[in-house]
Amino acid sequence: MFPRTTATASVVTSASGYDLSGVRSQLQAAVAANQPPGLSLSLRHRNRLIFREAYGRLAFGVPFTTESRVFLASSTKLISMAAVMVCVDRGLIRLDDLVGAYLPAFRDMPVAGSTQRANPTIRQCMAHTSGMRGASAALDNPTITLEQAVAIIAQENTPLRAQPGT
Known part of the structure; x- marks a missing residue:
């Protein structure tokens, strides 16, 4: 035990x-x-x-503490969507805003098997049609910063596996 x-x-x-x-x-x-x-x-x-x-x-x-951050995967979908919609309701963002407007690492991303580049939207991310892959095992490290997490996610999703919206 x-x-x-x-x-x-x-x-x-x-x-x-x-x-x-x-x-x-x-x-x-x-x-x-x-x-x-x-x-x-x-x-x-x-x-x-x-x-x-x-x-x-x-x-x-790493010992699990009451301050530990953990990967909750699908458990966070409802909370994330509610938080995004609060931001939409307050006029802070729009669902069709490009993710790259907030996270430059996601601007003009190459698409696998294509010469095209793509710019996923917030709506596509929330609907799981952004062309990005699933979660990264590298994000399990509890000492990772937000900036490092963004860089890892962008790197592991370059190129996008599919054209956003498909």
């Missing part, structure tokens, strides 16, 4: 009457079975933190 790597708040068992020892044992058992290899959980009651712990390890043997 992996040791607890971060416990920034202890389980409240006396005054508040919470006994979350069962939660702790379930989390430890899940990590011990590598389902998943690491996790963190924070619980609040009436805006008071009553439980915050992390267990396991990330890629490269």
Whole structure:
């Protein structure tokens, strides 16, 4: 079983009457079975933190902490779309804006098997029709910066696998 790597708040068992020892044992058992290899959980009651712990390890043997960033893949689609639409509603971006207007590494990207260059839009990214490949294993490194992540994604998607919109 992996040791607890971060416990920034202890389980409240006396005054508040919470006994979350069962939660702790379930989390430890899940990590011990590598389902998943690491996790963190924070619980609040009436805006008071009553439980915050992390267990396991990330890629490269890095201890999983309550501050660890993880690759959630499809779990983030709904949240990402909601955040993008809030920006659209506020007039900050448009769905048909070119991604390259915000991230220059994505301007005039070559397309595989073609002499054409392409400029994916935000809409195409959100609809998974941008021509880009799937996620990169390099992004599993928890020490990577946003700038490094953008550079890796751009490099691994050059050339685009298909013309955007197809």
